[in-house]
Amino acid sequence: MKLKELLKDIKFSSNMNLSEIEDINIKDIAYNSMSAKVDYIFVAIVGETVDGHKYIDSAYENGARVFVVSKDMDLPKGSVKILVNDTRFVLSKMSSNLFGNPSKELKVIGITGTKGKTTTSNYIKAILEKAGFSAGIIGTNGVFYGEIKEESKNTTPESYELQRILRQMVVYGMKFVVMEVSSGGLKMNRVDHISFDLGIFTNISRDHIGPKEHPDFKDYLDSKVKLFKLAKHGIINKDDKHAGYIIDNAKSTIDTFSIYKKSDFKAVDIKLSQDIKHLGSSFICKTDNEKDSYKIASPGTFSIYNSLASIVTARYFEIDYGTIKNVLKDVNVSGRVELLPILDYASVVLDFAHNEVSLKNIIETLKEYKPNRLICLIGSVGNRSFLRRKEMGDIAARECDVCILTSDNPDYEDPMQIIDEMSESFRGSNCLLIKEADRKEAIKKGINILKKDDLLLLAGKGHETYQLIEGEKRYFNDKEVAINAAKELLKN
Template identity: 55%
Template structure:
């Protein structure tokens, strides 16, 4: 693509006159110098800990001759030493510019797709995957982008972030479009919004699930207000908004919105609501049924996921699919079997106890799942969990406080300890159990912790493996080490059942 076409709608200055660069061809874009080749443009992104301007010489040596640079970077001096054939394009914000040039480079693919953005603290993964399930069942080829990766037409691609960098995002859109995808349900994280990754995505729909304090710290959002503002920005980028008005921050989201708004709720008046809620328990699932009430009619729904939060997720999906013209009958049938790996995932490994894998990794999420389980007949509630190493200790206390209040037994273990000793994290969490009636076991090896949970399970126990969810690794000393919680649980459960048969 011609350089001037690539940087269309980008305000810039250059070290070269326009007539000299107008015929320059750019083969591709890279924001990691190691990915550069002959004919590439290198974009120097300014991050919290790494500044891409330090690597312009590496990019030049790899073959890049066009450089997108940020005017105020304290490391822009590195670009001054490049050879005279280097074309330097200076902008106010390289991350914002990367969004625009990626949009251009891939021929603005989001304009040809129906893009549904889902934001909120909890529920994004479930809602996007449920939307995909229903729309695909209705005949609309739909892809997913989010925490669990990218899915479309049986193709899977991992993502390093819930909301990928803008270049990756538009690349994925183009690939989906070329493969017949017509609709994309994507998770939109507050970090993705803050870092301008979605600035040039043509959102048709935006969904708000809920909001609670999270991702607040030195390398994330400085305050909760900033976190809220980032979430709210999605409703300035979309044409139509769908909002959970039972959430205490819904009014602020609506005030900030510039798009049309419709609502869903359980407790308040809304365009869509749920009533006559009933819980059910099967060997391989915990479910809930309800009646969905709209302006036109009321119809019964069932989802094989438990709790009030699951109803909110289902209402969001119904609102989206209804807006897109999906038949009511298709929605009802599709939601009955819709599931997401690692999200309230029931493992039917032992007939006398219920094992659940869930991604709950903060206090709010853990409290939600544990309180939900108490709606079902049970003996003990047991939770196996840890907290990320090298991160804020506030989350450790939140998790510990919740488990100490809601559980009969807590198994404290590791969860992506990275460079921190897992016992440091476990001991921090354990402080919450002082004076609590909840018993604790400290088992730093998560594999051994899972095996212990399987072996100590009694009739009617409900055991939650919290924190890992869909993840198939443990982050240890900077490396992702393979770890499959479900696989370990199934293997140990098989041994336990075989032992029981021998003793019978």
């Protein structure tokens, strides 16, 4: 591609005349100096901890001669400088230009919120496919389209990766893509040049606030709002106390859903299964013109909200009630309120709950089944705020009979230090506290102490198959460990 085509609709200045550089051939874009090659353009983006401007010499040594920068700096001899205001925004636009604006050839559904993104995206994908549409998915669990699966470092990949993936989805015949859109992805311009048909807001609570993410809650909320300035139409959870702010600041048309407040799509006559072995719920979705009954294979009000968002989305695309109903009654998402059938006398549930709100929701839901004892295994991610740890510890200390504190992606922090900080919540609590930094041993202890009609919640990892330790992802699977621990217990 010619440089002038790559820079289409981008404002920039250069150390060379436009006539001298516009016909330069560019093979590809690199935003990591290690990926730079001859005839590549290198974009110096500023990340959470790394400034790409410091790696220009490295990219030059690897063959790059055209550099996009936001600092008016000296470059190596023979370099072409493309000076812009924001290299992240420009990376997004150039990537869209490079791959031919693939989102315009797809129906793109973006989902943002503190919790519920993964479950809702999987529900929507299942409904679309049942209705006969080919659909890809991008999110926490990775990238999936057709028979292709890719790992993803972030819930919302970097803009270049997103545009590449979307082009591949078009090539593979996808008609829809359902995308989890994180607050970080929105703030860091990763989705700026994606044409969203729908934006969905599930909920928001204090999370991802810290020196490496959002400085305060307003920044977090405003990042979420950005999706509804990009999307043609928005679907909003009216029950969330910040829904009004999002609606007022949106540029899209809006539909709303709720359980409690008046909305366009409201769940009424909600009933929860009373049998822990058969998790589920039922409700009626009421609009001004319709009343349709649904059954879903997950318990709790949070599952109702996820289902409502999926129903509104499906109805927007004119998918019939029968198709939606048939999907929701059976659909499950790995690591989300997943019942592990490994013991006949007690229940073990796997869930991704890893912050205050999600942990509170899952614990309150499971307590409705009145277990003999509720045993909770939790940890807290390293390099995050003390408040996050305290909030999770407070909930477990208040609501559980037994709590096992263990490691959960400690990264460069000492797991025992995190555990000791969380244990402060248990002073004066009636909850029995067990400390075990080794997550494998902690799960085994949880399995081994189960008595008749007890319920063990393995929280924090869900679908994840790794532990982040000292910057390295090491294979670890809660489900495998629990299954093996149960087999060993029954064998002995």
